[in-house]
Amino acid sequence: MGEQVYIFDTTLRDGEQSPGVSLNTEEKLRIARQLARLNVDVIEAGFPVASPGDFEAVQAIAREVQGPVICGLARANYADIDRAWEALKEAQRPRIHLFIATSDIHLKHKLRKSREEVLQLAAAAIRHARQYTSDIEFSAEDASRSDINYLCEVVEAAIEAGATVINIPDTVGYAVPMEFGEFIGTIRQRVKNIDQVTISVHCHNDLGLAVANSLAAVAAGANQVEVAVNGLGERAGNAALEEIVMALYTKRSFYRRETGIKYDELYRTSRMVSSLTGMQVQHNKAVVGKNAFLHESGIHQDGVLKERTTYEIMNPQLIGVPQETIVLGKHSGRHALRERLAELGYMMADEELDKAFARFKDIADRKKEVTDLDLEALVKNEIRISKDLYHLSYLHVFSGTNIVPTATIGLKRNGLKYEEAACGDGPVDAAYKAIDKALGGHHVALVDYNLNAITGGKDALGEVMVRVQYKDKYFIGRGVSTDVIEASVKAYLNALNKVLQEVGEDAL
Numbered sequence: 264m265g266e267q268v269y270i271f272d273t274t275l276r277d278g279e280q281s282p283g284v285s286l287n288t289e290e291k292l293r294i295a296r297q298l299a300r301l302n303v304d305v306i307e308a309g310f311p312v313a314s315p316g317d318f319e320a321v322q323a324i325a326r327e328v329q330g331p332v333i334c335g336l337a338r339a340n341y342a343d344i345d346r347a348w349e350a351l352k353e354a355q356r357p358r359i360h361l362f363i364a365t366s367d368i369h370l371k372h373k374l375r376k377s378r379e380e381v382l383q384l385a386a387a388a389i390r391h392a393r394q395y396t397s398d399i400e401f402s403a404e405d406a407s408r409s410d411i412n413y414l415c416e417v418v419e420a421a422i423e424a425g426a427t428v429i430n431i432p433d434t435v436g437y438a439v440p441m442e443f444g445e446f447i448g449t450i451r452q453r454v455k456n457i458d459q460v461t462i463s464v465h466c467h468n469d470l471g472l473a474v475a476n477s478l479a480a481v482a483a484g485a486n487q488v489e490v491a492v493n494g495l496g497e498r499a500g501n502a503a504l505e506e507i508v509m510a511l512y513t514k515r516s517f518y519r520r521e522t523g524i525k526y527d528e529l530y531r532t533s534r535m536v537s538s539l540t541g542m543q544v545q546h547n548k549a550v551v552g553k554n555a556f557l558h559e560s561g562i563h564q565d566g567v568l569k570e571r572t573t574y575e576i577m578n579p580q581l582i583g584v585p586q587e588t589i590v591l592g593k594h595s596g597r598h599a600l601r602e603r604l605a606e607l608g609y610m611m612a613d614e615e616l617d618k619a620f621a622r623f624k625d626i627a628d629r630k631k632e633v634t635d636l637d638l639e640a641l642v643k644n645e646i647r648i649s650k651d652l653y654h655l656s657y658l659h660v661f662s663g664t665n666i667v668p669t670a671t672i673g674l675k676r677n678g679l680k681y682e683e684a685a686c687g688d689g690p691v692d693a694a695y696k697a698i699d700k701a702l703g704g705h706h707v708a709l710v711d712y713n714l715n716a717i718t719g720g721k722d723a724l725g726e727v728m729v730r731v732q733y734k735d736k737y738f739i740g741r742g743v744s745t746d747v748i749e750a751s752v753k754a755y756l757n758a759l760n761k762v763l764q765e766v767g768e769d770a771l
């Protein structure tokens with residue numbers, strides 16, 4: 264096989280810039296450990312100067328996660344670089360990632376600086392960062408909309424100042440594949456010493472072309488691709504890790520490049536990131552979507568039954584899509600449950616497993632067969648890192664046609680009982696109002712409510728996901744039950760508990 268393409272994962276930095284996504288340190292650590300198992304080459308762990316929380320997460324990952332390079336983002340100024348280094352310095356393989364925009368539109372309106380000033384700022388920042396580490400990545404933000412002559416000048420100056428990785432981002436997803444491939448080719452031809460550094464690309468998906476543009480760049484000689492699991496990222500997201508990796512693998516006779524990725528970790532990484540960020544994977548998503556390996560029509564089914572490759576270009580087993588060999592039901596035990604959960608990407612401590620097992624038995628009593636999707640819904644709350652302060656003791660709801668929906672709720676906190684009743688526009692609204700009253704009011708706003716039936720059938724589990732907002736932070740709450748009102752109440756309470764755990768009683 265050919266030369267390696269390095270996989271630079273930015274799920275924890277650009278991915279976390281997805282509107283509505285907010286991960287705490289423990290959640291970021293879990294994702295980083297899984298990215299290391301997946302064997303990515305670089306983990307961009309965050310933007311340390313952005314907030315104390317970001318700093319803490321980058322530092323925790325730098326201290327603990329071995330294997331991949333751990334990278335932190337910084338603007339082209341000394342304060343950002345010093346802060347990034349402070350967070351990264353204990354990493355086995357630290358990288359400082361510096362960026363500054365090079366397009367005239369950004370220079371004029373955002374940075375309000377001349378081309379010469381930006382070039383000097385970039386070079387000075389790189390020299391400053393070089394005193395800390397020899398692994399420096401430089402990104403020319405909005406490169407694809409920059410004047411190519413000026414861009415080449417900046418890149419050359421960056422290499423001269425000591426950058427070892429040059430990243431050419433398509434920051435606003437404006438490029439198209441053939442054009443972007445040629446753009447990379449031109450930079451390779453024109454810039455002195457470009458062959459001494461790694462050429463990286465970072466493509467956004469505003470026109471749905473992030474993966475196609477990244478692949479065109481690889482074909483033109485780029486050797487690092489910046490990606491995010493499930494294509495998370497600012498606005499329409501970044502190039503999806505799993506799609507890039509499987510395109511390079513499936514079309515290896517064309518690209519002749521390899522990655523170090525452990526393919527069989529792809530599916531569970533996708534599930535884990537979806538669970539922890541609350542960003543659901545669309546059913547028809549390439550590689551990891553629920554429908555990616557399902558065949559609906561007769562002619563396709565006939566083909567697949569005769570020979571799988573008639574309609575499947577990838578083997579789902581290679582990607583780690585679980586094959587259900589053991590049917591889990593009310594007679595199953597802890598071993599089978601642990602095994603199945605591990606296959607799905609949920610490595611559970613004994614205490615977590617005990618809780619999941621109790622919930623599993625409860626559901627198994629009500630359902631004939633507990634499917635993978637049911638299991639995931641069950642354990643998602645166990646793997647969220649939060650200790651609930653308020654617990655649901657009971658819930659009564661009166662609802663129907665021509666009556667005012669009313670809910671009575673009982674909560675417990677540290678052995679104390681909180682009981683309230685309220686009316687609402689519907690049973691869920693009434694229950695939420697009763698919770699708000701029981702907590703004595705709070706400053707948290709409900710911004711999103713989603714109800715999903717986990718599997719088909721009358722006995723399907725209902726999964727409710729809510730997103731709440733406290734100041735500029737978002738929190739996700741989940742609840743699962745065969746009763747959708749109960750699932751809704753659990754989800755709301757779960758989100759409020761997380762707010763209280765992270766910001767304390769000020770939220771009330």
Ligand SMILES: CC(=O)SCCNC(=O)CCNC(=O)[C@H](O)C(C)(C)COP(=O)(O)OP(=O)(O)OC[C@H]1O[C@@H](n2cnc3c(N)ncnc32)[C@H](O)[C@@H]1OP(=O)(O)O
Pocket residue numbers: 277280310312313314337338339340362363364373374375404434497
């Ligand atoms: C393309 C990308 O994805 S870049 C990464 C984007 N990610 C984020 O912005 C998330 C985290 N950001 C934050 O928390 C905040 O924006 C902070 C803490 C970094 C900065 O906050 P503030 O100091 O309040 O500045 P604010 O964000 O309002 O404005 C950005 C400032 O940085 C400047 N700036 C932007 N990019 C760069 C750069 N690469 N190098 C140097 N300066 C820069 C802007 O010109 C502006 O400066 P000004 O205040 O002199 O006008």
Ligand SMILES: CC(C)C(=O)C(=O)O
Pocket residue numbers: 277336362402403404405430432433434435465467
């Ligand atoms: C910081 C840079 C690499 C970025 O995210 C972008 O340009 O999209």
Ligand SMILES: [Mg+2]
Pocket residue numbers: 277434465467497
């Ligand atoms: Mg980006």
